[in-house]
Amino acid sequence: MSLEALTLSPATHAQGTVQLPGSKSISNRALLLAAITSGTTTLTGVLDSDDTRVMLESLHKMGVSAQKVAETTYRIQGGVPFSPSRADLFLGNAGTAVRSLTAALALMGGEFTLSGIPRMHERPIGDLVDALRAAGAQIDYLGNDGYPPLRIRSPQLNISQPIRVKGSVSSQFLTALLMAAPIATQQCQQDLVIEVEGTLISQPYIAITLDMMARFGVQVEHDANWQRFVVSKSARYQSPETLHVEGDASSASYFLALGTIAGGPIRIEGVGALSVQGDVQFANVMQQMGAEVQFEPNAMVVRGKKVAAGEKLRAFDMDFNLIPDAAMTAAAIAIYADGPCTLRNIASWRVKETDRIDAMQNELRQIGAQVESGPDWLRVYPIAPEQWRSARIHTYDDHRMAMCLSLAVFGGVPQTILDPNCVSKTFPHYFSVFNELVQ
Numbered sequence: 001m002s003l004e005a006l007t008l009s010p011a012t013h014a015q016g017t018v019q020l021p022g023s024k025s026i027s028n029r030a031l032l033l034a035a036i037t038s039g040t041t042t043l044t045g046v047l048d049s050d051d052t053r054v055m056l057e058s059l060h061k062m063g064v065s066a067q068k069v070a071e072t073t074y075r076i077q078g079g080v081p082f083s084p085s086r087a088d089l090f091l092g093n094a095g096t097a098v099r100s101l102t103a104a105l106a107l108m109g110g111e112f113t114l115s116g117i118p119r120m121h122e123r124p125i126g127d128l129v130d131a132l133r134a135a136g137a138q139i140d141y142l143g144n145d146g147y148p149p150l151r152i153r154s155p156q157l158n159i160s161q162p163i164r165v166k167g168s169v170s171s172q173f174l175t176a177l178l179m180a181a182p183i184a185t186q187q188c189q190q191d192l193v194i195e196v197e198g199t200l201i202s203q204p205y206i207a208i209t210l211d212m213m214a215r216f217g218v219q220v221e222h223d224a225n226w227q228r229f230v231v232s233k234s235a236r237y238q239s240p241e242t243l244h245v246e247g248d249a250s251s252a253s254y255f256l257a258l259g260t261i262a263g264g265p266i267r268i269e270g271v272g273a274l275s276v277q278g279d280v281q282f283a284n285v286m287q288q289m290g291a292e293v294q295f296e297p298n299a300m301v302v303r304g305k306k307v308a309a310g311e312k313l314r315a316f317d318m319d320f321n322l323i324p325d326a327a328m329t330a331a332a333i334a335i336y337a338d339g340p341c342t343l344r345n346i347a348s349w350r351v352k353e354t355d356r357i358d359a360m361q362n363e364l365r366q367i368g369a370q371v372e373s374g375p376d377w378l379r380v381y382p383i384a385p386e387q388w389r390s391a392r393i394h395t396y397d398d399h400r401m402a403m404c405l406s407l408a409v410f411g412g413v414p415q416t417i418l419d420p421n422c423v424s425k426t427f428p429h430y431f432s433v434f435n436e437l438v439q
Contacts, residue, residue, distance in 0.1 A: 005419075021270075088112075136159075171324075335369050345377055356398065
């Protein structure tokens with residue numbers, strides 16, 4: 001059911017248990033890897049959200065059998081090339097899906113168009129296209145150069161030279177090249193070398209990619225600085241037969257923060273000490289702000305301050321290059337700190353579902369915060385008791401804006417979230433879960 005606005009009452013405490021939905025990052029990687037791997041792979045714990053639905057719909061259009069056998073379980077019959085080898089694919093605003101499919105289809109061959117919602121056509125993909133063209137891919141822009149929509153035609157592959165890709169805009173470009181690489185090495189019977197130009201942001205997401213590829217039988221060599229990657233000419237994906245998708249560590253950040261500002265205890269099930277996702281390190285940020293976090297292999301328990309009773313979190317000045325998505329949650333609860341909080345190295349926020357630096361600044365100011373920003377940083381000042389304001393919080397069709405700013409209800413005034421259904425991108429039942437925990 002579509003809901004134009006959701007008003008959240010002032011809250012004082014939160015406690016309980018939350019079972020996380022499956023990881024978006026792992027779900028979409030697993031779906032594509034299963035699709036390009038010969039044989040049958042059963043995936044359990046797959047996230048049910050807008051982003052995974054557009055990936056599944058695209059795979060269906062290309063003839064991949066992806067049978068839903070239980071609520072979060074899919075049985076996928078894979079193999080390349082896809083048949084039919086032509087399709088028009090609509091990817092919504094799913095960056096992971098459009099970038100990884102672009103690389104796989106460009107190296108595989110066929111006639112494909114990839115498009116999305118208007119915001120998708122503002123999200124850069126030029127660095128990935130340039131890298132693929134250097135390997136012989138045939139890709140045309142159907143709108144503005146450097147951005148979707150794209151038309152892909154059969155390639156004339158040549159991987160005798162290293163493929164170079166910039167690492168400073170999005171780690172998804174490197175992820176896409178890595179996952180698609182075995183398609184090219186099989187055809188060319190050569191190693192494929194990928195070299196990263198500049199600083200590689202969001203390195204933990206590349207670690208997820210390499211872990212997933214290893215589960216499908218492909219080991220990738222790389223140097224200590226994560227600047228050079230080698231996929232062997234002998235690389236062949238092999239089905240793990242069954243693979244479980246762990247809970248979403250980015251989604252865990254909201255509940256780690258909730259426990260930090262609202263007492264707790266809150267038990268978060270689905271990710272823990274054994275997680276392969278870098279965003280689980282957000283728990284360390286919460287500890288630095290004053291929370292106690294207990295780690296279990298696949299769960300975390302958080303206890304924290306009671307900001308509604310006047311307790312303060314510890315302010316921070318931190319580099320969030322490694323966990324940019326979870327960093328948004330830190331910005332949202334900086335309003336409860338004992339001084340200004342500075343988030344650095346977050347330039348990637350500007351090319352996400354919206355310009356998240358501008359969006360976060362605008363909405364935190366609405367509820368009473370003083371906020372400053374620059375090209376790659378944000379500084380948030382705490383809100384004094386007399387400065388809190390009720391607001392109609394815009395979410396910019398960005399799931400993380402909605403979930404982060406739900407945490408603004410501990411200042412003693414109600415807050416209204418506009419377009420709360422945007423959370424369906426990664427966590428359709430977020431507000432139901434949130435309301436069960438909050439008192």
